[in-house]
Amino acid sequence: MGRRGLLLRAAALGALTHEACSFYLPGVAPYSFETGGRVEVKVNKLTSVHTQLPMDYYSLPFCKPKGGVKMYAENLGEFLSGDRIENSPYNIYMHHNENCKVLCQQHFTAADVIKLRTAIKRQYRHNWIVDNLPAASVIEVSDQLATSYTQGFLVGTEDANGVYHINNHVRLMIDYHPAAGGSSTQAEGAGALDKLPPARVVGFQVEPFSVRHAFKAGGRWDGLSADVPPLETCSRDAAASSIAAGAPRQEVLAEVPVLFTYDVVWRESAVRWASRWDIYLNLNGQVPATVHWFSILNSLLIVLFLTAMIGMILLRNLYRDITRYNRVPTEEEKAEEREETGWKLVHADVFRAPAQLPMLFCVMVGTGAQLTISCLVTIIFSAIGFLSPANRGSLMIAVLLLYVLCGGVAGYVSALLYQSFKGRKYRACTLLTALLYPGVCFTTFFTLDLVVWHYGSTQAVPFLSMAALLLLWFGVSVPLVFLGAFLGYRRAPLEFPVETSNIPREIPEQPFFLSPIFTIAVGGILPFGAVFVEMFFILSSMWMGQYYYVFGFLFLVFLILLVTCADVTMVFCYFQLCAEDYHWWWRAFLTSGSTAVYIFLYSGLYFSHLQSNMAVTYMLFFGYMGIICMGLFMLCGSIGFFSCLWFTRKIYASIKVRLLNSTCAFHLAGHR
Secondary structure, three states: OOOOOOOEEEOOOOOOOOOOHOOOOOOOOOOOOOOEEEEEEOOEEEEEOOOOOEEEEHHHOOOOOOOOHHHHHHOOOHHOOOOOOEEEEEEOOOOEEEEEEEEEEEEEOOOHHHHHHHHHHOOEEEOOOEEEOEEEEEEEEOOOOOOOOOEEEEEEEEOOOEEEEEEOEEEEEEEEOOOOOOOOOOOOOOOOOOOOOOOOEEEEEEEEEEOOEEHHHHHHOOOOOOOOOOOOOOOOOOOOOEEOOOOOEEEEEOOOOOEEEEEEEEOOOOOHHHOOOOOOOHHHHHHHHHHHHHHHHHHHHHHHHHHHHHHHHHHHHHHHHHHHOOOOOOHHHHOOOOOOHHHHHHOOOOOOOOOOOOOHHHHHHHHHHHHHHHHHHHHHHHHHHHOOOOOOOOHHHHHHHHHEEEEEHHHHHHHHHHHHHOOOOOHHHHHHHHHHHHHHHHHHHHHHHOEEEEEOOOOOOOOOHHHHHHHHHHHHHHHHHHHHHHHHOOOOOOOOOOOOOOOOOOOOOOOHHOOHHHHHHHHOHHHHHHOOOOOOHHHHHHHHOOOOOOHHHHHHHHHHHHHHHHHHHHHHHHHHHHOOOOHHHHHHHHHHHHHHHHHHHHHHHHHHHHHHOHHHHHHHHHHHHHHHHHHHHHHHHHHHHHHHHHHHHHHHHHHHHHHHHHHHHHHHHHHO
């Protein structure tokens, strides 16, 4: 039981309304439970959006299974995400309702009370799993709007007087949908019911209560015997609610016996197995389709605006200049030699290698190309449905593996570009490509891992997982980078349409609106405006525990981001060349790369949603957002550079004959 996977749906990226229209991938078929079959309840980490420090479930004094705690096999992605999935003492069986079933009795020590009160104050939440469905809890019910859910449920609550209450009673409401067939091992002692058809779990909700239980007639229980005296606060025969009206809440106190109880309610549902994840994709009352379409429309308007600008300014002026330069000159024009102006005047310097840090430039462009390819492939696979949220850790593994496997792209691009700059330190360039960005990421990750290990969080990566990361880096990524660099150096350097002169041309004084600081600062605004709406949902998925599964929208937004970066960079590059400034290499990279700066600033504003006052939360948030935005900086920067490289080669190739004739005439005049 508990097989993972989500049914892939063929229409609208996973929106099938009938299972007959769907298709399955190996290992993700639905599982059917027969009547009386045991449905296992698993527990995951305790989480809080205010601390970002997940805790092991049994680090707090909750009831443990009689046979001992057992951790289920986890993949590398789950370890990196801080998931720790373990068994639980809850026993539930298909179609078997339970009322006020006693789980265990706990006596909290003084240390336990401190832990519980801290967890309640920081709003830690339980995260349970049934048949690979995470627990959801209702936060709002409205007659006009759909019911709003949130992931998991609170450990406890704190009232206005500063008194802490623990949620020691839970009502497990499990929705099922009858299946045509299926089989399951009959649980021993499950009891006999009328034979019902096999069913599939399609929903899992938990309603928590805080109840200070009391036994009838002053009864007592030692917590060990199988016979539990009847309770006054909880009825085993109640049909609607097992909790007695007006029952007092359970305070968190030391050396006071606390009973943990639970109900199980099975509810037949019309929801099919293919649609059982729908409520998790709309947590907290969001309306993804409407908001995401607004984001797409907003981004498309930006792209259309930029495209119109290019059509009106660039193409019109370029066509006029190229036509005038390439037409046959008249007798009057032959008599009086025309003077070159604007972007045509710097044709002998425009492809001169950057004077500052050419090796670093090649390394960053190569890494940006690697990130672009890996991100694009990851989003495509996610949009198809291979990386569903039901497969925990699959997205994290896909990001790591695709980035590592694209190491050859980074080595090839950086080597080819460095060779075109006539660099000679080939080994240093290749080694820097293989180690720079991965080294920054691993150093930051390892430092933060030590911090969370100090706090005892499950987010601390075990030694074997850390060794697996190093193996991926040095055993796969680095060799692929060197292989790509070897192929890049064997290829002929890039050919440029015009020759570069030996003496650099003096650059005239530039107006303030074409200064590097101004263009770089302005260049990232429009690309950021194209993605900032989608960034809110991505950040909510990363830091607020929400699910993100609209990868079809993300694919469109990602393409719009790439086009916007290219358009903006080409516009500023044209203005720069018209002002006779030929230092466009770094400028093109930084102009579009500055998008990442705005995303980082936006994430700083988003941080207020976490409502945290812990220094470790600041470190985790801005540390991870720093390396993410560094990757976005190189991704967007490489797109801006490649678009400008294509643009400059295109326009100077269009007037190649005329420029060569002008150069020859210049040299002949010098000999005379």
